[in-house]
Amino acid sequence: MITDIKHKHAGHVIIIEGQAFKANDAGQWDLTDIWRTLKLPVKNGPAQWRTKQAKRMEAMQNLHSSNGAGSWATKRATLEYAGWVSDEFKDMVYDAFEAILELPEVALIVADKMASLGNDHSASILKRMTFNDKCQWSSLGHRNTVQGLRSAIAKGNLTEAQAAALAARDGLRGFAK
Structure with missing residues (x-):
């Protein structure tokens, strides 16, 4: 064989x-x-x-x-x-x-593979960098508020999942699906 x-x-x-x-x-x-x-x-x-x-x-x-x-x-x-x-x-x-x-979808696959190999810290950095590069921060307005996140979702600048991740990262209370 x-x-x-x-x-x-x-x-x-x-x-x-x-x-x-x-x-x-x-x-x-x-x-x-x-x-x-x-x-x-x-x-x-x-x-x-x-x-x-x-x-x-x-x-x-x-x-x-x-x-x-x-x-x-x-x-x-x-x-x-x-x-x-x-x-x-x-x-x-x-x-x-x-x-x-540079292709975000490829970077996320690479990050997932890194995490599966036990490189969680590096994987999270890559995911964060990919998100930051894709996000149109200037159009988010006051993204550090619940209202700012909801506005960004309404404008199509953030997905629900991205907004939830930002809310969790920034410790915002009152943001839930």
Whole structure:
């Protein structure tokens, strides 16, 4: 019996400078493809990355180089490689990986997964940040009052659940469905 097990990042796509790069079934990105496609300098080719950090990534199984077939890297090693190329490139690659969290529905799924793994504090921070980013605070008026929350619901700026969460957070009494 053959079991087809894919890595959690298998098939994930990152966009760097408008170019899409997809992870293989092992959840690794081809650094050689990234280097060639983005026309990075020859001195920054993955084969030239021979630093202590690159060796550490190989030892940790985060980086795999094969003669002529490219250099395959996990998300972590891809970020490390980007940092070796330049600070600006590292920022660009980091932003590409984080872009998926800009979608609130994805961020909430990630937060739920974090909570299921026991990272409740980080999950609650992510949920709060997602809510804060989605909410049109300026249109809420006096959101720290029950009347302000009810007004925000009536305007369609808050759902009942969001208003209840704010009321609980702010210790407002008298706000119930």
